[in-house]
Amino acid sequence: MSALFAPTVPRLAALPPSRRALEIPTSPDRPVLTARVARLRGAGSMVRGRISRLSVRDVRFPTSLGGHGSDAMHTDPDYSAAYVVIETDAEDGIKGCGITFTLGKGTEVVVCAVNALAHHVLNKDLKDIVGDFRGFYRQLTSDGQLRWIGPEKGVVHLATAAVLNAVWDLWAKQEGKPVWKLLVDMDPRMLVSCIDFRYITDVLTEEDALEILQKGQVAKKEREKQMLAQGYPAYTTSCAWLGYSDDTLKQLCAQALKDGWTRFKVKVGADLQDDVRRCQIIRDMIGPEKTLMMDANQRWDVPEAVEWMSKLAKFKPLWIEEPTSPDDILGHAAISKALVPLGIGIATGEQCHNRVIFKQLLQAKALQFLQIDSCRLGSVNENLSVLLMAKKFEIPVCPHAGGVGLCELVQHLIIFDYISVSASLKNRMCEYVDHLHEHFKYPVMIQRASYMPPKDPGYSTEMKEESVKKHQYPDGEVWKKLLAAQEN
């Protein structure tokens, strides 16, 4: 269902001045706002226009019909997105598109949350937003009424990500650069000004962040060239969804090997005997040298995770992903302590609420591979803080991708990370899943099992209008047919 927001009179205008002050969460550093805007202008920035319109649509793909995306906890996922488009009055016709990844019915709840946040964006000058991005991020995440159903977690945070992803897309399009390049070229002080450091200054201060980013400037040009020539290494999850038959698994694995893939992820966690059989098939097919990862999608309690993985250790997995609840930091630490001696690392992050939980996972030595997600955290802004914390703790970042659009988005973050932050490819790779790219205007490009840096301006978030129309729920052609068939 589509919800459209025409320009409205700002809600604040109706309030007496005394209340207005209460309604606007002040930016931590509003006094330097003008300095930042000046810096933007000084950098020859092209930023322009006032946000005049925001629309959000519920777009769903019936992936559950083929068992695609299935795991031990999500047995029938319909890959979906709350798809946000923002427009400005700048008359250049450029729109910012943002998504957040959801599953089926969850989308309608996220769409409501985007609508509830829309007034923070409407009638704002893009220049003011990006000139004080930290302040704007905090305005969205500190809404005095909406933060009660977060804060910075769950539905309201997914919605924040969709909105901010659209802002980043708009900004990068206006600058004529892909987001990764916008970030790589950005002055480190400006990058730092996009991050909300609240709650993480015990491990990462603004000064620490600046120092990391300044060090990252060294040999940056060479790393950029390297990325453009070779791309960022990827692994595939496409062969081994839990709902696939052994025949499908074998067929897809054979094809992936032919296509040059060397790193594979298999879903586990529902039934031990099934896991043993499927892991044996895949290990036999890929041989002892290629990399295998396992993903339990939060299925186990802590002792169960250790016991189960001890039985799968013979298949030499590099990591077990989400062995238990994503909120259980100490549980992850305990599992890590038990499994690292067996050569198995812990990976987690696709359902990690925010930078605070990532901070604690790092502090507690609860993970060996950190999986950022472009749509679960508060967009580029919050992801920047996590990339910098991971660098400080020297933990490799291996982003979560797949779903619908996650590969398109996260490639920008990890390419930036390599060029400007980590400067390392050791133990690093980005997830790839071969679904639904055809619905995007600027789909990812994979060559030799690597992500080739996107060249089109923006965040690669724009979907093809005909795909959106067809898959909108429940009125799109695809869903009308499916729903009618269900009734008969």
Ligand SMILES: C[C@H](O)[C@@H](O)[C@@H](O)[C@H](O)C(=O)O
């Ligand atoms: C429901 C989804 O497909 C998940 O299974 C998927 O994101 C997965 O955890 C992954 O790591 O790719």
Ligand SMILES: [Mg+2]
């Ligand atoms: Mg996973």
